[in-house]
Amino acid sequence: MTGVPLGVLDLVPISSGSTAAEALHRSVDLARQTERFGYARYWFAEHHLNPGVAGTSPAVVLALTASATSTIRIGSGAVQLGHRTALSTVEEFGLIDALHPGRLDLGLGRSAGRPPGRAEAASEPFTGYTPNGLLIPPRFSFARLLGHPRVALQQKLLNLPGAGPQDYGEQVDDVLALLRGEYRSPEGVEARAVPGEGAAVEVWILGSSGGQSAETAGRNGLRFAANYHVSPASVLEAVEAYRAAFKPSDGLDRPYVSVSADVVVAEDDATARELATGYGPWVRSIRTAEGAIPFPTPEEARDLPWTEADAELVADRVDTQFVGSPGTVADHLERLREATDADELLITTITHDHADRVRSYRLLAEEWRRR
Numbered sequence: 042m043t044g045v046p047l048g049v050l051d052l053v054p055i056s057s058g059s060t061a062a063e064a065l066h067r068s069v070d071l072a073r074q075t076e077r078f079g080y081a082r083y084w085f086a087e088h089h090l091n092p093g094v095a096g097t098s099p100a101v102v103l104a105l106t107a108s109a110t111s112t113i114r115i116g117s118g119a120v121q122l123g124h125r126t127a128l129s130t131v132e133e134f135g136l137i138d139a140l141h142p143g144r145l146d147l148g149l150g151r152s153a154g155r156p157p158g159r160a161e162a163a164s165e166p167f168t169g170y171t172p173n174g175l176l177i178p179p180r181f182s183f184a185r186l187l188g189h190p191r192v193a194l195q196q197k198l199l200n201l202p203g204a205g206p207q208d209y210g211e212q213v214d215d216v217l218a219l220l221r222g223e224y225r226s227p228e229g230v231e232a233r234a235v236p237g238e239g240a241a242v243e244v245w246i247l248g249s250s251g252g253q254s255a256e257t258a259g260r261n262g263l264r265f266a267a268n269y270h271v272s273p274a275s276v277l278e279a280v281e282a283y284r285a286a287f288k289p290s291d292g293l294d295r296p297y298v299s300v301s302a303d304v305v306v307a308e309d310d311a312t313a314r315e316l317a318t319g320y321g322p323w324v325r326s327i328r329t330a331e332g333a334i335p336f337p338t339p340e341e342a343r344d345l346p347w348t349e350a351d352a353e354l355v356a357d358r359v360d361t362q363f364v365g366s367p368g369t370v371a372d373h374l375e376r377l378r379e380a381t382d383a384d385e386l387l388i389t390t391i392t393h394d395h396a397d398r399v400r401s402y403r404l405l406a407e408e409w410r411r412r
Contacts, residue, residue: 045383055093076113086099147243175380177276178357186330246265255286256282265279270301277381313365323336323337
């Protein structure tokens with residue numbers, strides 16, 4: 042398994058009792074540490090209006106992190122194109138690449154805080170255990186969030202009055218054309234993004250199902266990252282759709298897939314389960330549109346109200362979080378890699394204490410190297 046790289050996906054989580062500034066300092070430190078542990082990539086996600094998440098702007102956090110690291114690839118997982126333009130995205134990443142050339146990943150996402158609708162899902166995916174034992178849970182329905190006042194407010198605050206998102210596939214085409222220096226308006230007027238044009242960035246598409254994201258990645262011959270940690274029910278559908286749509290490009294001659302997993306590792310299974318106690322309430326806060334709460338201590342999590350309906354709401358995420366000793370978690374990751382035929386795995390870990398989070402990544406890296 043040493044030939045399968047591990048990367049990091051960081052939301053810049055805020056722990057209970059701490060601040061956004063402390064979360065940012067801890068993420069920069071984690072990037073330094075995981076670089077030393079041998080992780081291949083360090084990506085920042087984009088989330089908004091979450092009291093417990095400080096990663097609102099991947100480009101800004103990347104600029105802060107780039108100077109603190111030197112060899113690990115850094116990138117976005119993902120920039121959400123729904124509320125920004127192709128030009129602003131290319132210029133932002135062009136600025137970072139100008140000072141830190143050759144190790145920047147531009148991961149592009151389709152939504153802007155909007156739950157995926159039916160159009161993103163091509164069909165009902167397989168449910169149950171794959172032949173090698175990977176759990177594919179029933180699909181979670183985002184219908185309860187559609188039209189929620191907080192979701193609507195987020196869209197209102199992120200977009201200019203009267204503005205609507207550009208078609209995602211067209212917007213990705215514009216990003217690629219600007220990077221290549223080949224953008225022309227319908228009237229034939231050229232646009233030159235400086236900095237940005239010619240930037241040595243690696244473009245990725247992130248997707249949660251076999252819909253437009255997977256098709257766009259495949260059609261353009263781009264790398265694709267599938268979200269087992271967010272949408273475990275449709276991960277197989279997503280990678281299959283991407284590979285079916287793939288056409289070789291100048292930068293990639295075959296499909297290339299990374300798959301994410303939510304992980305907590307400790308010296309033994311019991312300790313890891315204790316560290317992961319806050320995960321269920323944290324996911325519940327997201328799926329009720331409350332916004333991610335500051336990540337609680339195990340004691341705080343046990344004191345929070347919890348019902349059977351709460352457990353059902355987060356079951357797919359909790360049941361597919363890989364929690365345990367290094368050996369236990371590495372076994373789960375091997376099953377995920379085998380079931381999806383992933384070229385890389387992307388690890389996201391949240392614990393209340395920073396030291397536990399760093400230790401989780403260290404223990405996993407050490408175990409992965411032994412395999």
